[in-house]
Amino acid sequence: MALLEISDLSKRFGGVRALKDVSMNVEQGEVHALIGPNGAGKTTLFNCISGLYRPEQGAVRFKGRDITRKASHKIPQLGIARTFQNLELFRNATVLDNIMLGRYMHKRTTFFSEALFLPKARRQEVESRRKVEEAIDFLDLQPYRNRMVAGLPFGIQKCVELARALTLDPELMLLDEPSSGLNPEETQDLCFRIEDIQEELGITVLLVEHDMRVVSEVCDRVTAFDFGEVIARGTPEEVQQHPEVIKAYLGEEEEDAAASA
Ligand SMILES: Nc1ncnc2c1ncn2[C@@H]1O[C@H](COP(=O)(O)OP(=O)(O)OP(=O)(O)O)[C@@H](O)[C@H]1O
Ligand SMILES: [Mg+2]
Structure with a gap:
């Protein structure tokens, strides 16, 4: 049994389908990355897991227990702690x-x-x-x-926010873009911290990460999203070479180039 099981999860905001039939598992003890371009639905998934958003469809199970409709203040007591994209x-x-x-x-x-x-x-x-x-x-x-x-x-x-999450004695930590805004030295330090959290404390980590060096260095498995859907899953190398992932990121670069032209 996986520690966290997401099955057929869908979440809509008006006309935007932020998550479409998303299914994925996080295994006990792993560091698992969610990657994908801006607006892919990564934070929305975190918000569904932590009870801030109610999905219209699908289920979130933690240690085999359905937590889809749990109130957000009850989630930490079950063993799930998180940090936020904006500190x-x-x-x-x-x-x-x-x-x-x-x-x-x-x-x-x-x-x-x-x-x-x-x-x-x-x-x-x-x-x-x-x-x-x-x-x-x-x-x-x-x-x-x-x-x-x-x-x-x-x-x-960023370490203070990590420490605050650790005081909850979690079994699963959700980290939303932990390396954003950090310089290279701080990013390397963060990688060591995440490894320590996994290896010394035995905590499972699910993180949203844009920096592929961090993904390659600390993550066991990766799930890639685009437009609310899972487009690839596997090891960091497998996912980075996946044609759908390359296409999703190239599309983003083209948009950036068009915007700055
Ligand atoms: N509270 C909300 N109200 C309306 N739309 C929302 C809300 N939260 C997210 N969305 C929309 O859902 C989609 C997914 O957003 P989300 O924040 O999950 O993306 P993300 O993958 O975390 O992106 P980023 O890398 O920029 O953080 C976007 O189109 C976003 O505008
Ligand atoms: Mg986000």
Whole structure:
């Protein structure tokens, strides 16, 4: 059984069919890339998995369980954490506060058990603190913990978002364009981080990625999209050489050339 199974998923926005009968699997333990030109439907798929969008058709199964209609705030509790295409951090808060928010947004205690500081609330508090410190150590954020996010290099900000997702103790991480905006050195660092997340923490990763060097370096398998449909799947080499993929990217380059002419 695959860890994540997407079957016949379709999502429409007015006249735009953002996803059309999409089926794909993510296996336990792999790093799996979603590639495809702008507007191909990659983020829409992430939003369907994480409960932000309701697909009109099809199903999302996680560990064999149907999660298609789960509310978005319940998804992290099941073991799926994500980062966003446009960094979603509180820029005027510290690194520590941003990372702590990851846990506090999904707490399971009630207001009363917290007000009275009952044992369950206390246990969760200790556990949350431990997870936050582990994530800070794992991503080498110790020197930045009390710094304001706004003044930090972009690569560090991206690590803060990764750390916040890690505090949820996920089995699956969804990363939407983790390398966008990073310089070559930061991109290489990100590749090492993703490998560590896979190998040391045993977390399965599904990422949207435009940088083919990142895809080749860290991904086991790739699914390529164009206009909401899967056009190729396989290893990074297989998919990059696939005629449909070459055509999809060439089409995009031609559009760019026409736009700048
Ligand atoms: N909330 C929305 N309302 C209306 N249309 C949307 C919405 N979200 C996505 N779309 C449309 O669905 C299609 C797929 O968009 P999506 O953001 O999933 O693409 P993407 O593959 O992530 O692209 P990019 O590489 O630019 O991030 C696009 O045509 C987009 O305009
Ligand atoms: Mg996107």
